[in-house]
Each structure stands twice: as structure tokens, then as C-alpha cells.
Amino acid sequence: MATGAKVGRGFGMKVMVVGSGGREHALVWKLLEDESVSEVVCCPGNAGIAESARCVPIQVNDTEELVRLVQKDKIDLVVFGPEEPLVRGAADRLRSRDVVVFGPSSLAAALEGSKVLAKIFMKRYGIPTADAQTFDSFDAAATHVCERTDGPVVVKADGLTRGKGVVVCADSEGAVRALREMMVERKFGEAGAWVLVEERLQGEEISVMAICDGRRYLLLPCSQDHKRAQDGDIGPNTGGMGAYSPVPLVDEGLMNAIESHIIMPAIGGMARDGTPYTGVLYAGLMLTESGPKVLEFNCRFGDPEAQAVLPSLELALGETLMSAASGNLSRTGQVPAVLHSACVVACSGGYPGQYETGKRIEGLEKLRGAEGISVFHAGTKKEDGGLVTDGGRVLAVVGTESSLSGAIARAYEGLGRIEFEGMFYRRDIGARGLRAAGAGQNLSPASD
Numbered sequence: 001m002a003t004g005a006k007v008g009r010g011f012g013m014k015v016m017v018v019g020s021g022g023r024e025h026a027l028v029w030k031l032l033e034d035e036s037v038s039e040v041v042c043c044p045g046n047a048g049i050a051e052s053a054r055c056v057p058i059q060v061n062d063t064e065e066l067v068r069l070v071q072k073d074k075i076d077l078v079v080f081g082p083e084e085p086l087v088r089g090a091a092d093r094l095r096s097r098d099v100v101v102f103g104p105s106s107l108a109a110a111l112e113g114s115k116v117l118a119k120i121f122m123k124r125y126g127i128p129t130a131d132a133q134t135f136d137s138f139d140a141a142a143t144h145v146c147e148r149t150d151g152p153v154v155v156k157a158d159g160l161t162r163g164k165g166v167v168v169c170a171d172s173e174g175a176v177r178a179l180r181e182m183m184v185e186r187k188f189g190e191a192g193a194w195v196l197v198e199e200r201l202q203g204e205e206i207s208v209m210a211i212c213d214g215r216r217y218l219l220l221p222c223s224q225d226h227k228r229a230q231d232g233d234i235g236p237n238t239g240g241m242g243a244y245s246p247v248p249l250v251d252e253g254l255m256n257a258i259e260s261h262i263i264m265p266a267i268g269g270m271a272r273d274g275t276p277y278t279g280v281l282y283a284g285l286m287l288t289e290s291g292p293k294v295l296e297f298n299c300r301f302g303d304p305e306a307q308a309v310l311p312s313l314e315l316a317l318g319e320t321l322m323s324a325a326s327g328n329l330s331r332t333g334q335v336p337a338v339l340h341s342a343c344v345v346a347c348s349g350g351y352p353g354q355y356e357t358g359k360r361i362e363g364l365e366k367l368r369g370a371e372g373i374s375v376f377h378a379g380t381k382k383e384d385g386g387l388v389t390d391g392g393r394v395l396a397v398v399g400t401e402s403s404l405s406g407a408i409a410r411a412y413e414g415l416g417r418i419e420f421e422g423m424f425y426r427r428d429i430g431a432r433g434l435r436a437a438g439a440g441q442n443l444s445p446a447s448d
């Protein structure tokens with residue numbers, strides 16, 4: 001088994017990745033492709049990550065232990081996967097101990113940590129987003145949604161809720177129910193002390209991510225997540241059933257508009273506010289009839305967007321993240337995709353509801369070294385010398401190719417070789433992209 005150490009490499013940079021999901025596996029994989037990276041350590045990691053990097057069982061919020069390991073192992077750069085430690089100030093605490101960190105300060109991470117602050121920020125800098133009102137009183141919020149006559153609303157808890165704090169409401173009764181759960185019953189604790197009541201937008205949803213150094217940024221190709229559990233975008237919301245990148249619907253003009261109306265003012269605004277943004281700025285966007293609008297900002301790579309986007313890039317990730325963390329990106333602008341990619345997530349039967357774990361995973365060895373197919377682990381663990389399922393989202397299989405249709409075919413070819421009891425996955429990842437491409441829209445970077 002590999003230890004994560006590589007000999008004979010350029011600068012010999014040691015990188016620590018914090019987290020344990022498919023996103024972190026994709027980060028580790030891309031970092032190890034970079035000649036300037038000699039070793040990757042992952043805390044705590046997972047069974048798949050352990051095949052190529054050293055995993056150390058330190059939990060993501062245990063800053064003291066992370067610092068101890070950084071100092072003991074002379075780690076050059078720490079890259080955070082999940083949002084929670086960042087919002088709680090982990091990057092600040094590490095920086096105060098002279099650790100080089102790729103991830104925003106807690107004040108900058110408030111773009112994800114507080115939907116109210118993010119909305120105020122967007123309004124101040126003219127960043128297009130849904131109109132919204134803020135409430136800290138249930139009675140006032142409930143009266144407001146009942147008196148509104150301009151159509152359905154979306155109710156959002158202010159704080160972190162692990163993706164569960166947004167309710168797209170069909171009518172005012174649904175909105176009042178959501179408000180009561182958040183503000184009175186405190187379903188999400190203090191995260192529901194404040195809420196946003198937001199106009200409901202219509203359109204295609206896409207995600208963009210920018211690697212930022214506080215002033216400059218590299219805007220990565222856009223992607224499209226598939227949040228619903230079943231084909232045709234029906235069924236319950238999940239942590240993400242798959243993604244593809246780039247998105248044919250987003251032509252060069254639209255990407256430029258996203259850059260100049262959303263990414264540029266956001267990075268500039270954060271710097272002007274004295275909270276420069278260092279790390280990944282993720283923007284979830286709705287492509288409305290009146291242009292792209294921000295649904296949410298996240299302070300980290302998307303999951304499963306990272307698994308889709310990173311394999312499509314020709315980018316020395318270690319060097320790039322080190323430059324960004326040091327406030328030293330060499331340029332601002334877009335990073336083109338050199339390949340199309342499609343990522344399909346294989347889940348445990350029952351997910352996102354109740355599911356069983358401990359099911360033996362078969363067939364992964366058939367994919368080792370397969371051309372244009374990568375497998376990123378999310379919920380797996382080693383048992384009796386084999387691999388078993390250990391979560392709802394188990395594996396992401398990513399296909400890369402010079403066309404979107406080829407990338408999708410590769411991902412499904414890979415999935416066809418894997419098996420575990422109860423395994424299910426969406427069969428239509430990328431179908432919207434293919435339809436848009438078929439309708440004659442620009443398919444960058446290569447033509448189908």
C-alpha cells in the first residue's frame with residue numbers, strides 16, 4: 001500500500017487535507033498529481049484516501065491536534081474540506097500559530113455561516129441575488145408570509161444546518177410551518193434565531209468555485225449538481241447525487257458575466273470590508289430570465305462539484321493552493337477545463353433516509369488504472385481485509401473525456417463494474433447538459 005510519500009519530487013511540499021468525504025479524496029488525488037507535492041496527510045480521511053495518503057484519526061474541529069501534527073510532521077500547507085471548522089475559526093487559530101492555511105478566516109467564512117450577513121453583503125455590493133427580508137421574530141415573519149401576494153417564498157435559517165435549513169415553500173401554510181420549526185421549535189438550534197424569507201427564483205441551477213488569495217482569484221469551470229435522489233430531479237433532497245462539468249448552457253458570455261457581476265465584486269467587496277477572502281469561494285447560482293443570481297455562497301469546495309471539476313483541469317493544485325494561501329496568486333481570471341467530466345454517486349439503499357452499512361463492495365479492483373475513470377470514496381471502511389459501505393453516499397465514479405457524452409459513458413461504465421447490496425445511483429447525471437448541447441448551445445471547451 002502507498003504511504004503518500006513520493007520520492008524525487010520538485011519542491012517536496014507536504015500538504016494536510018482536513019476532512020473525510022469524496023471531496024477530500026478528490027483533493028488528495030489532485031494534489032498528488034502535482035509534482036511539487038511530496039506527501040499528503042489527511043485528517044481523518046477514509047478507506048479510499050488511505051490507499052494513497054497517510055490518514056491520521058484527528059477530527060476536523062480538533063484544532064489543537066491538527067496544529068500538533070502540522071508542527072511534528074513539518075506540514076507546509078493545510079487545506080480545509082468542510083465548512084464547519086472554517087466558520088468556527090479554525091483557519092484563524094492555525095494562522096495564529098504560523099501555519100499556512102488554504103481556507104477563509106471565520107469573518108470571511110460568514111459568507112456561508114450567516115445567510116443574513118451574506119445577503120446584506122450582496123445587497124451592499126450590488127451582487128445579483130433574490131430579494132429577501134430578515135426576521136428574528138416568528139410572529140413578524142409569519143405575518144409577512146401570510147400578507148405577501150407576490151408568489152411562493154423560500155425560508156432559510158441563518159446559520160449552518162448541514163444543508164437542511166432551506167425550505168422552498170409551495171404556499172403560505174408551508175412557509176409558516178417552516179418558520180415555526182426553525183424559530184419556535186429551534187429544529188436547528190441557534191441557526192434558526194434569524195431567518196430569511198426570500199423570493200422564489202426560477203431557472204437552471206449551477207455552481208461556480210473560485211480559488212482566492214484575498215485579492216486575486218482563479219475561477220474554475222462551472223458545474224451542475226443533482227441534489228434530488230431520483231431521476232428527473234424528483235424525490236428528497238440529498239447531499240448531491242452527481243455533477244458534471246463544464247455546463248453547456250453556460251457559454252463564454254455568461255461565464256464572463258458571472259465573473260464580472262458576482263465573483264469579482266464578491267472578492268473585491270470582502271477585501272474592502274477588511275475581511276479578505278482566502279480559500280474557495282463557492283457560489284450556487286440560479287440562471288434566471290434576468291441573469292444569474294446567487295442562491296448561496298459556501299466557503300469551501302462543493303461536494304460533489306469538486307469530484308467533477310478537479311479531474312477536468314490541467315492545474316498544479318498544490319502550487320496553486322499554496323500561492324493562494326500565501327496571498328500570492330500570479331494572476332486573476334478563468335481556468336479552462338481541458339476535459340469534460342461526469343461524476344455519479346453510488347448510494348446505499350434508502351439514502352437519504354434510513355440505510356444499512358457494512359455491505360461488502362465488490363469490483364473496485366477492475367477500475368484500477370482504467371483510462372478516464374476515477375473513483376473517489378465518501379462512505380467506505382476497511383473490514384476483514386475488504387471494503388464495506390460506511391455511509392449514505394458511498395463512492396463517486398468520475399468519467400473524463402473530450403466530450404460530455406463520452407465522460408458520462410465512462411462514469412456509467414465504471415459504475416457497471418461496482419456492486420454492493422442495495423446500491424443505487426441516478427441514471428440521468430449530465431442529461432440536462434446533453435439536452436442543452438443538443439439544442440445547439442456552445443459546448444466548451446471541446447465540441448461533442
Ligand code: AMP
Nearest residue numbers: 130154166168198199200201284295296
Ligand atoms: P441553498 O442552501 O441556499 O443553496 O438552498 C438549497 C436549495 O434550495 C438550492 O439549491 C435551491 O434549489 C433552493 N433555493 C434556495 N434559494 C432559492 C430561491 N431563492 N429560489 C428558488 N430556490 C431556491
Ligand code: GLY
Nearest residue numbers: 225240302303304
Ligand atoms: N453540492 C452543494 C454543496 O457542496 O454545497
